[in-house]
Amino acid sequence: MRFVLAIVSFMLAAVLIGYGIAQQTILATPDTVSVSAETDGTAPLTVISGEAFNAYSGNQTIRIESPRRIVAAYGRSTDVLAWVGDASYNMVTLDPETGELATETVTGSEQEVPDPYNSDLWLESYEAENELALTVKIPSDVSFILASDGIEPAPNAVSLSWPLDNSTPWAGTLIVGGAAALLIGLIFLMWAVHHMRRAGGPRRKPQKMPKVPKKPRYKPSKRAAKASDAVSLRTSARVAVPAVLVSALILSGCTATSTSNSAADQSAPTPTPTSTSDPAPVTSPAVAVRQVEKIVAQISAVSQKADEDRDADLIETRFSDAALEYRLANYKMRKADDSIAQPVAIPDGPVQLTLPQQTDTWPRTVFTIILDETDSTVAPIALFLEQETPRDNYKVSYAVNLEPSIVFPDVAAASVGTSRLPADSGLLRSTPTEVALDYAEILEQDVDSDSYLDFQAEGDSLRVSVGLDVKKKEKAELSSTATLTYGHELGSADPIAMATIDAGAIVAVHLYETKVAAPKEEGSAVTFSGQTKALSGISITEEGIKSTYGDQLLFYVPAAGSGEKIVLLGYTQGLVAASELK
Numbered sequence: 001m002r003f004v005l006a007i008v009s010f011m012l013a014a015v016l017i018g019y020g021i022a023q024q025t026i027l028a029t030p031d032t033v034s035v036s037a038e039t040d041g042t043a044p045l046t047v048i049s050g051e052a053f054n055a056y057s058g059n060q061t062i063r064i065e066s067p068r069r070i071v072a073a074y075g076r077s078t079d080v081l082a083w084v085g086d087a088s089y090n091m092v093t094l095d096p097e098t099g100e101l102a103t104e105t106v107t108g109s110e111q112e113v114p115d116p117y118n119s120d121l122w123l124e125s126y127e128a129e130n131e132l133a134l135t136v137k138i139p140s141d142v143s144f145i146l147a148s149d150g151i152e153p154a155p156n157a158v159s160l161s162w163p164l165d166n167s168t169p170w171a172g173t174l175i176v177g178g179a180a181a182l183l184i185g186l187i188f189l190m191w192a193v194h195h196m197r198r199a200g201g202p203r204r205k206p207q208k209m210p211k212v213p214k215k216p217r218y219k220p221s222k223r224a225a226k227a228s229d230a231v232s233l234r235t236s237a238r239v240a241v242p243a244v245l246v247s248a249l250i251l252s253g254c255t256a257t258s259t260s261n262s263a264a265d266q267s268a269p270t271p272t273p274t275s276t277s278d279p280a281p282v283t284s285p286a287v288a289v290r291q292v293e294k295i296v297a298q299i300s301a302v303s304q305k306a307d308e309d310r311d312a313d314l315i316e317t318r319f320s321d322a323a324l325e326y327r328l329a330n331y332k333m334r335k336a337d338d339s340i341a342q343p344v345a346i347p348d349g350p351v352q353l354t355l356p357q358q359t360d361t362w363p364r365t366v367f368t369i370i371l372d373e374t375d376s377t378v379a380p381i382a383l384f385l386e387q388e389t390p391r392d393n394y395k396v397s398y399a400v401n402l403e404p405s406i407v408f409p410d411v412a413a414a415s416v417g418t419s420r421l422p423a424d425s426g427l428l429r430s431t432p433t434e435v436a437l438d439y440a441e442i443l444e445q446d447v448d449s450d451s452y453l454d455f456q457a458e459g460d461s462l463r464v465s466v467g468l469d470v471k472k473k474e475k476a477e478l479s480s481t482a483t484l485t486y487g488h489e490l491g492s493a494d495p496i497a498m499a500t501i502d503a504g505a506i507v508a509v510h511l512y513e514t515k516v517a518a519p520k521e522e523g524s525a526v527t528f529s530g531q532t533k534a535l536s537g538i539s540i541t542e543e544g545i546k547s548t549y550g551d552q553l554l555f556y557v558p559a560a561g562s563g564e565k566i567v568l569l570g571y572t573q574g575l576v577a578a579s580e581l582k
Contacts, residue, residue, distance in 0.1 A: 002192030009185030016178030020171045034161035037092055037101035039154070044113055045089035046146040046154040050077055052094040052101060054140045056162035064132045066155035068148050071117045072132055073125035076284065077143040078360055082390040083121055084145070087113045090154060101160070113150040113391075120295050120393045123288065285356040285417030286364040286387070292354045292414075295385065295394050296370055300348035303327075303396075307342045310334055320386065321397040321493035322510040322552045329535060329550075329576040336534040344401060344572075346381060347372035353408070355498055355506070358417035363388045365420050367498050367506060369402070379404060382554055382570055384496050384508050397493060398508040400554040402570035403459055409556050410501045421497040421505055428505055428557045430454070432495030435555055435566060436509035440488035443467050443513070456565040462551075466513070466573065478517070481524040482544075487514040491550060503559035506569070511551040513573075518544030518581060536578035543581045550576035 033056060039046060053060045064070050074080075087110035095102045118125050123142070126132060138144075146155050287295070299318045306315035310331040319327060327343055334340045353369040366385040372378040384398040412418045423432050430438065438451035446452065446468040457463065464470075475484045491510025498506045517526050519542060527540045532547050552572040558564040 002188050002195060006185045006188035006192060009181050009188055013178045013180075013182035013185060016174045016181060018178075020174030020178060032161050033164055034159055035094075035099065035101050036157070036159035037103050038158075039090045039092075039103050039105070039156045041088075041090055041105045042111075042153045043088040043090050043105055044111065044147060044150050044152065044154055045084055045087055045116075046092060046158070047080060047084065047089055048092040048144040048146070048158065048160075049094070050138060050140040050142045052092060052160060053136075053138055053142075053144070055094050055099065055160070056164075058163045059135050059137050061133065061135045061161045062144065063159045063161070064146060064155045065157040066130060066148065068130070068152055070128050070130070070132045070155050071115065071125070071147045071149070072127075072134065072144060073116060073119065073122035074136065074138055074142055074144045075122045077141050078284075079121045079390065080143045080145050082362075083116065083119060084108075084113075085390065086110050092158060101158070113147070115150045116145060116147050118298075119391070120287075120291065120387065121390060123290055283358050283360055283417075285358055285414065287354075287356045287366055289351065289354050289414045292356070292366060292368055292385075293349060293351050296346075296351055296368065296383070297348045299383075299385075299394075299396060300346045303343075303346040307331075307345065318393065318395055319397075319399075320395040322491060322550060323396045323399040325492070325576050326399075326550055326552065326572065326574045329574065333531050333534040333575070336537065337530075340531060340534060343574075344378070344381065344399075345372075346370070346383070346396075346399065347374070347378075349373075352380060353411070354414040355411045356414060356417045357420045357498070359420075362390060364394075365496060365498070366394065367496075369408075379570070398496065398510075398552050398554070400508065400552050400570040400572050402554070403461060403568065406459065406567075406569050408569070409504060409506065411498075411506070412501060418499045421499055423495045423497070425497060425505075427499075427503065427560055428497070428507075429560055429562055429564075429566065430557060432497050432507045432509055432557075433490065435507055435557055436490060436495065436511050436553065437488070439509075439553065439555075439566075439568070440511055440513065444471070444486055444488065454566055456567045460568045462553075462568060462571050462573070466549075479526075481520050482526045483516075483518055483520055485516040485518075487516070488512060489514070493552075497557070500556070504562070504564075505557050507555045507557045509553050509555070511553060512576075513549045513551060515547045515549070516544060516581070517547070531575045532578045535575055536580065538578075538580055541580050545578055545580055547575060548577040549573055 035055070048062070053062075062072070064072060075083075086108045088108040089106050091104045091106055093102050093104070094100075116122075116125070117127055122145075124136075126134060146158070148154060302314060302318040305311065307327070307330075312328055312331055315327050315331075316324060330340070330343050334342070347370050350371055350373065351368055352371050353367075355367040357365045364387045367382065368385065369380050369382050371380050380402045382398075382400045382402055383396050385394040386397045387394045421427060425431060438449070439455060441449040442452055442455060443463065443466060446463075471484075471486055478484055489512045491512050493510035495510070496508045500506060517528075519526050523542070525540050525542045526544055528536070528538060528545060532545060533539050536545055538545060550573070554569040554571065556567045556569055558566070
């Protein structure tokens with residue numbers, strides 16, 4: 001019996017160890033799956049759909065080959081197609097029936113496009129020569145766009161690959177179990193040999209005994225025969241039961257148990273066909289936080305270089321409207337007088353707050369607040385970024401220094417976005433245009449203004465620096481032969497209002513404050529210095545000079561019917577024009 005158990009254990013060990021090793025060798029499946037496609041057209045762009053990237057689960061590796069420069073980028077599919085516009089392009093999709101990539105050439109009216117590298121629409125962009133391999137993880141609503149330089153044909157060879165789970169978690173267990181069965185078999189074998197040796201030890205030769213006389217023969221009776229048959233049956237039963245048990249053990253040891261890692265289970269998965277039903281349309285935020293961080297870093301680099309070099313052409317690539325006007329005037333003044341300070345630098349981050357417009361169309365607007373970690377004395381800067389078309393980059397239309405210790409209103413999450421309200425919106429306590437004109441009146445009249453009680457005075461440092469008291473002091477210090485006249489008007493930049501959670505809005509307005517200095521009597525003159533002289537090029541005049549200050553103002557405006565006051569959140573003010581009176 002012990003030998004039988006040893007044999008069964010050896011057979012079981014062979015099956016377990018053999019199957020465990022086979023799972024890692026001859027039964028092992030591939031560790032990757034790949035598909036490829038080639039295009040032979042002259043289209044300057046190739047678009048690879050997000051569904052193709054998600055044919056299989058796991059990280060996606062794209063390999064691109066081309067005889068020339070390669071530009072690759074990815075962004076939301078709607079943004080990618082919006083950037084493509086009317087251009088001809090190759091569309092690469094997944095055929096759900098074959099699991100292979102399918103290509104189609106879409107003919108458009110444009111055969112040349114701008115270089116797509118580093119567009120603000122992309123989440124990431126890359127460039128290389130001849131070959132580019134990337135490993136990414138993008139969802140199905142994100143697509144890749146490939147190009148050379150927008151003029152030459154797009155890269156023509158593309159392959160996608162995914163890692164497959166060919167792990168064999170039971171292989172180790174099977175091998176260890178086989179080793180254990182082998183050890184048990186060795187124990188049974190040693191036990192059987194030891195027992196056999198004890199049972200078959202040395203014996204003395206038996207002495208011959210005298211022969212016993214033969215008993216007389218007799219014929220057994222029928223009762224004795226029946227008793228003898230019963231004894232024989234009992235003996236046979238005792239022998240048959242162990243034989244059956246041994247046979248069952250041998251058969252169970254030779255039967256392979258099915259596991260989850262069988263060859264059939266490890267076959268490569270097939271792509272799941274994409275549903276053709278159209279989901280309900282959902283308006284997405286204009287940008288993701290990741291995009292804003294990249295955009296801000298690029299704007300920061302451009303502004304710092306342009307400010308240092310007084311480069312008007314460079315600054316126009318990233319600034320517009322009120323923010324551009326302020327910087328161009330500063331460049332002109334510094335060219336005439338290098339003692340004038342540069343504008344406050346735009347830091348490259350971190351981005352503290354992002355509030356994108358909720359839209360799938362253009363133009364688009366994004367509000368963001370940036371901190372300057374290198375200088376804790378510099379107030380955070382609020383930027384309004386606007387993008388006119390899909391192929392344009394975002395430009396700063398307002399750059400406002402925030403007031404210290406402000407309590408910023410609650411806004412929607414960046415992943416949700418908010419709506420941009422029209423300039424004449426009746427949903428607010430005052431329209432953006434009314435806010436600008438009412439506040440200008442307060443700067444000139446203070447408590448005598450009809451709108452004085454509508455605005456919060458506490459924490460408003462602009463009133464302190466250019467309010468009524470300062471204007472009175474300037475008039476008093478002026479020569480008795482000259483006069484000062486103050487005025488205001490709406491600036492050239494359009495107001496921007498972004499809704500907050502409480503139905504109010506963050507509102508940016510552009511205001512011009514004017515100051516006219518003119519002689520009282522004919523023949524007398526007025527002299528100027530500093531910024532006015534640098535910008536106008538006039539140091540003395542008998543006609544007088546009109547100076548215009550551009551105010552970029554940021555307010556929180558509560559909802560219509562609210563008892564809250566309008567709060568100045570920040571401002572940037574600077575001389576933007578000075579000219580002699582005619």
